[in-house]
Amino acid sequence: MAAGEVLPEVAGVSWRARMDARRLRTLGRLWTLTTVAHVVPFLAAAVALELLQPLAFPVALACLAHAWIIPELYAHRGANVVKSRPRRSADDDAERTALGLLGDLVDHDARELHARSGLVLERGRLGTWLVGEAGALLVTDGGRRVACWCVRVNVPELPSGDRTAHLLLALRADEEGFATVANLAFSGARWRVRRRLPAAMRNALDAAGSSP
Amino acid sequence: MSKLVRMDHTGHTTLAEWRTDDPEAIERAVQAFRAELDRGYFAMVSTGPGHAEQVRELPVDAELVIMRLPISGG
Numbered sequence: 546m547a548a549g550e551v552l553p554e555v556a557g558v559s560w561r562a563r564m565d566a567r568r569l570r571t572l573g574r575l576w577t578l579t580t581v582a583h584v585v586p587f588l589a590a591a592v593a594l595e596l597l598q599p600l601a602f603p604v605a606l607a608c609l610a611h612a613w614i615i616p617e618l619y620a621h622r623g624a625n626v627v628k629s630r631p632r633r634s635a636d637d638d639a640e641r642t643a644l645g646l647l648g649d650l651v652d653h654d655a656r657e658l659h660a661r662s663g664l665v666l667e668r669g670r671l672g673t674w675l676v677g678e679a680g681a682l683l684v685t686d687g688g689r690r691v692a693c694w695c696v697r698v699n700v701p702e703l704p705s706g707d708r709t710a711h712l713l714l715a716l717r718a719d720e721e722g723f724a725t726v727a728n729l730a731f732s733g734a735r736w737r738v739r740r741r742l743p744a745a746m747r748n749a750l751d752a753a754g755s756s757p
Numbered sequence: 758m759s760k761l762v763r764m765d766h767t768g769h770t771t772l773a774e775w776r777t778d779d780p781e782a783i784e785r786a787v788q789a790f791r792a793e794l795d796r797g798y799f800a801m802v803s804t805g806p807g808h809a810e811q812v813r814e815l816p817v818d819a820e821l822v823i824m825r826l827p828i829s830g831g
Contacts, residue, residue: 553799553811554827626831642768646823650803668807679831695831702766710764711825714801717809728830 552715552722564724566671569683573690576732580616587612616737623693623731624741626680627664629705643706650713662749663705665713666756669720673756675749676716678708681727684735688754691735696727759817761786763793763824772824775817783817790815790822798824 555563562568591608594601648656651665659665664675664682672685672692679697684690698711716723731738739750761773772793773786790800794813802819804810815822 550810554829557827557829639766639768643764644768646762646764646769649821652806696828697831698826698828700766700826703764704766704768707764707768710823711828714809714823714825715828717803717807718801718811723828726828726830 550719552719552726554715554726555719555722558726561725564671564721569671569685569692569724572729573685573692573732580619580733583615584612587615616733619731620733620737621741623682623691623733624738626693626695626730627675627677627682627746628743629663629678640704640706643704643710645706647706647710647713650710658749658752659709662745663709664746664749665709666749666753667713667716668756669716671720671724673753674716675746675753676709676712678705678712680730681712681716681723682738682750682753683724684750684753684756688756689735690732691738691750692729693731693738694724694727695730696723759786759820759822761790761793761815761822761824763798764826769823777817783815786817787815790824793824798826800824 587608591605591612594605594608647659647665651659655666664677667674667676672683675682675684679695681694681696683692683694685692696712698708703711712723735750735754739747742750759775759777760771762769762771772789773782775782775786777783794800800812800815801809801823802812802816803821812822
């Protein structure tokens with residue numbers, strides 16, 4: 546890859562292996578294994594407790610709760626990467642100006658989806674991206690899996706549209722570099738993230754999941 | 758008319774506009790472009806649907822050159 550095609554921010558995370566489809570699959574499997582490693586012991590403990598001492602059912606219930614809550618917390622963290630956070634807000638004029646520039650960068654369908662959900666749909670080589678103002682979702686494996694990336698431009702006073710445009714331009718310049726710089730917050734089944742998103746973002750996730 | 762814009766707190770600011778047959782305007786754009794690079798901005802041009810390229814010299818033929826700030830993992 547020529548130097549001009551590599552995202553310059555990659556130099557700041559030189560200890561990370563460059564992301565590619567194979568590494569993405571490996572990380573996805575590791576996330577699945579981690580989930581199994583969290584869930585199975587608690588489920589086994591709940592069953593064993595009930596078999597050994599039925600009066601211990603409150604403890605067994607606590608084990609079941611742990612088996613449910615821990616994966617939920619991870620999925621919640623994943624969904625959070627695209628949810629808007631309260632911050633110092635740009636004024637309305639700035640926001641409109643920023644949205645105008647962002648609108649010039651995407652097609653009509655993506656503009657409409659962004660207006661409804663705050664996310665820009667972008668097809669890449671690794672999968673279909675949904676880019677927000679402080680993170681991105683990458684839908685892969687025929688729409689079954691989603692990887693949640695925490696990534697942003699660290700200037701709080703920028704309007705939301707500009708923050709999204711920053712990420713979109715970086716993604717378009719070097720998709721694998723973008724995924725290398727971003728922090729992977731979660732990888733797992735799409736439905737696990739979907740149920741944690743606001744309705745408008747669910748629709749965007751569905752659109753990404755059915756994207757060719 | 759080509760434009761050099763910087764994404765900033767105002768939405769975006771137009772730093773320079775030029776035509777390829779106007780050497781003075783091009784020179785002003787080049788100076789503005791270099792000043793933004795010195796401030797830590799990166800210059801991007803769209804190279805087709807879904808594609809963008811970082812440039813280190815002002816592409817005079819480009820319709821729109823956008824200056825962006827570095828991104829980082831959150």
